[in-house]
Amino acid sequence: MERFYITTPIYYVNAKPHLGHAYTTIIADTMKRFQQMMGKETFFLTGTDEHGDKIVQAADKNNCTPQEYVDQISQLFKDLLPELGICNDHFVRTTDAAHKKVVQDVLQKVYDSGDIYFGEYGGHYCYGCERFYTEKELEDGLCPQHQTKPEYIAEKNYFFKMSKYQDWLKQHILDNPEFIRPERYRKEVLSLLDSGELEDLCISRPKTRLEWGVELPFDNNFVTYVWFDALLNYVSALDYPDGENFKKFWPSVQHIVAKDILKPHAIFWPTMLKAAGFEPYNNLNVHGYWLVNDTKMSKSLGNVVAPLEMAKKYGNDTFRFFLLRDMHFGNDASFSEESLALRQNAELANDLGNLFSRVLSMVKKYFGGVVPQPAEYTEADMELRELASNSCKNFQQLFDNVRFSYGIESLWELVRGLNKYVDSSQPWTLAKEGDTARLGTVMYTMLECMRKVALHLWPVMPESAEKLVGQLGLDFDPATANLPAEVEAWGLLPVGIEVAPGSNLFPRVDIDKLRKEIEEADKAAEQAAKKEDVAVQEIAAPIEFDDFAKVDLRIGKVLVVEDHPKADRLFRCEVDLGEEKPRQILAGLKEHFTAEDLLGRQVVVVANLKPRKIRGLESHGMMLALKTADGMEMLTASGEVPAGTKAS
Numbered sequence: 150m151e152r153f154y155i156t157t158p159i160y161y162v163n164a165k166p167h168l169g170h171a172y173t174t175i176i177a178d179t180m181k182r183f184q185q186m187m188g189k190e191t192f193f194l195t196g197t198d199e200h201g202d203k204i205v206q207a208a209d210k211n212n213c214t215p216q217e218y219v220d221q222i223s224q225l226f227k228d229l230l231p232e233l234g235i236c237n238d239h240f241v242r243t244t245d246a247a248h249k250k251v252v253q254d255v256l257q258k259v260y261d262s263g264d265i266y267f268g269e270y271g272g273h274y275c276y277g278c279e280r281f282y283t284e285k286e287l288e289d290g291l292c293p294q295h296q297t298k299p300e301y302i303a304e305k306n307y308f309f310k311m312s313k314y315q316d317w318l319k320q321h322i323l324d325n326p327e328f329i330r331p332e333r334y335r336k337e338v339l340s341l342l343d344s345g346e347l348e349d350l351c352i353s354r355p356k357t358r359l360e361w362g363v364e365l366p367f368d369n370n371f372v373t374y375v376w377f378d379a380l381l382n383y384v385s386a387l388d389y390p391d392g393e394n395f396k397k398f399w400p401s402v403q404h405i406v407a408k409d410i411l412k413p414h415a416i417f418w419p420t421m422l423k424a425a426g427f428e429p430y431n432n433l434n435v436h437g438y439w440l441v442n443d444t445k446m447s448k449s450l451g452n453v454v455a456p457l458e459m460a461k462k463y464g465n466d467t468f469r470f471f472l473l474r475d476m477h478f479g480n481d482a483s484f485s486e487e488s489l490a491l492r493q494n495a496e497l498a499n500d501l502g503n504l505f506s507r508v509l510s511m512v513k514k515y516f517g518g519v520v521p522q523p524a525e526y527t528e529a530d531m532e533l534r535e536l537a538s539n540s541c542k543n544f545q546q547l548f549d550n551v552r553f554s555y556g557i558e559s560l561w562e563l564v565r566g567l568n569k570y571v572d573s574s575q576p577w578t579l580a581k582e583g584d585t586a587r588l589g590t591v592m593y594t595m596l597e598c599m600r601k602v603a604l605h606l607w608p609v610m611p612e613s614a615e616k617l618v619g620q621l622g623l624d625f626d627p628a629t630a631n632l633p634a635e636v637e638a639w640g641l642l643p644v645g646i647e648v649a650p651g652s653n654l655f656p657r658v659d660i661d662k663l664r665k666e667i668e669e670a671d672k673a674a675e676q677a678a679k680k681e682d683v684a685v686q687e688i689a690a691p692i693e694f695d696d697f698a699k700v701d702l703r704i705g706k707v708l709v710v711e712d713h714p715k716a717d718r719l720f721r722c723e724v725d726l727g728e729e730k731p732r733q734i735l736a737g738l739k740e741h742f743t744a745e746d747l748l749g750r751q752v753v754v755v756a757n758l759k760p761r762k763i764r765g766l767e768s769h770g771m772m773l774a775l776k777t778a779d780g781m782e783m784l785t786a787s788g789e790v791p792a793g794t795k796a797s
């Protein structure tokens with residue numbers, strides 16, 4: 150029996166699970182279910198990555214020990230799985246004793262073979278990424294992921310001779326076009342390998358700096374670098390080296406990761422495997438990023454989508470369907486609740502749900518709810534059967550190549566074809582005319598095609614597929630179906646069984662109402678964020694009176710307000726401070742005020758601020774404003790006072 154081993158990345162436990170984690174796990178789950186139906190023996194692994202600086206920092210923040218902290222967050226990831234309909238075979242944690250032992254065994258093996266050496270290293274270390282960056286990799290001196298300044302660290306460490314395997318890796322990728330897919334990521338890795346010498350990989354951290362890790366078996370002053378530790382989960386979870394699962398499932402493995410961790414999986418991992426004497430994995434499947442409002446999801450931006458909220462609101466199956474349908478595997482995609490609801494309405498409620506409720510109620514009406522015997526098939530029926538066969542075949546090929554959205558599209562060609570067939574074959578006319586034989590053939594043709602649709606949907610929407618199969622009157626677990634046979638098979642729906650029509654499984658969402666709700670929720674969130682902004686402005690450190698007295702505050706009257714010719718966000722103002730002539734002041738107030746709002750107003754001006762040139766014009770002072778939860782207010786006097794009056 151062919152074997153199929155599927156993995157997700159093991160997730161860091163320094164933050165709670167979000168949409169991105171849910172997506173990768175759902176993809177892996179879908180693949181496992183699909184390959185199971187393709188007749189393979191499957192094993193599906195997910196888990197958590199629990200060592201490293203980030204964890205220690207997060208535990209400190211939460212006033213608990215690292216172990217307490219990782220236990221808590223790892224459990225959150227674990228709890229999410231059943232809620233998302235995930236049927237993993239194992240959940241690995243890098244703090245498992247068995248995993249740590251494998252890390253040590255592999256390190257020792259590679260050390261003994263001479264591929265690990267002791268040396269000195271200096272590099273720019275980003276604590277967020279838990280990795281060193283070379284000068285070249287930084288963007289304006291900042292970490293490209295976190296836009297923070299990494300710390301330069303020089304220390305003695307152990308290194309893995311990754312460079313030794315550069316040529317082998319390149320050749321392997323060239324010889325195996327599907328090793329890294331889709332193609333764009335394969336190209337990215339090849340160009341990285343072509344761009345120069347691969348550096349050796351620093352695989353240790355001195356305990357003086359970090360204790361929370363797997364101790365090196367050959368030097369207890371060091372712990373293992375998180376990536377060398379984490380990547381080995383893919384074999385430790387199979388009980389390497391003697392476990393049955395390791396013998397069965399390695400190297401029939403498909404890894405799924407997003408583009409953020411391409412390099413560790415495409416370069417570190419295969420070279421580590423080679424050095425440790427393992428076969429390379431079969432495929433690395435790399436997907437893009439879910440963006441929210443076209444930006445990266447991030448806790449600090451407050452746009453992290455909590456997967457469970459969406460899954461609960463729309464049903465887990467709709468959530469899964471949307472994620473697989475809307476993202477073209479490999480590319481980025483934008484998440485919005487509105488697009489999810491639109492998909493639910495168009496493809497699930499209209500196309501699929503309607504088809505089932507319509508056809509099944511006709512079976513009830515015309516045949517007392519019993520699957521009728523087909524008579525002779527006409528050309529139109531044969532065309533539909535041909536469409537069914539092609540859709541199943543295409544769906545299977547596309548899913549096998551991780552092209553989920555196109556696979557679903559192929560299946561929907563059949564769903565839409567079925568809806569057209571209902572209209573063109575007009576069962577209601579056949580019933581009126583009493584043509585029972587033809588009516589029976591039409592109904593049976595549709596029901597048999599619908600059975601195929603329901604089965605193919607199981608990897609994507611397990612619960613709904615089971616319900617649809619039940620509505621067709623089958624007492625059958627879709628997991629046990631044989632998809633390849635479905636391409637040619639006909640007539641597997643038994644004649645004479647009773648169908649069980651139900652209401653449309655996918656209710657329509659009122660889009661106008663939803664838009665209003667979203668708008669209101671956005672407004673409320675914006676207000677709350679602004680309030681928080683104002684509230685958290687702490688009082689600055691105390692200053693001496695003499696320092697305060699240095700600031701010369703005057704009342705001025707705004708006489709001219711124009712756009713700054715070269716700076717979009719600035720006004721060029723002329724303000725009368727009772728001096729010989731008005732002063733030119735440049736002000737960044739455009740976001741909150743129009744020229745008319747400011748013209749003729751009395752404002753408070755810092756009059757002795759050193760002149761500053763901004764985009765070719767000089768500013769002689771600054772007008773003071775107050776930032777409020779709703780925007781900005783200008784600071785002014787409670788009544789009209791002569792221009793130039795000094796505040797004291």
Ligand code: MSP
Pocket residue numbers: 157158159160161162168169170172173198379380381382405406407408409410437438439440446
């Ligand atoms: N611990 C490492 C992986 C070690 S694997 C040996 C790690 N963890 S992570 O928690 O940061 O997870 C990264 C993965 O989460 C991505 O590769 C992807 O699978 C998923 N996603 C996180 N954010 C994502 C999006 N915005 N969009 C899609 N998936 C993303 O890296």
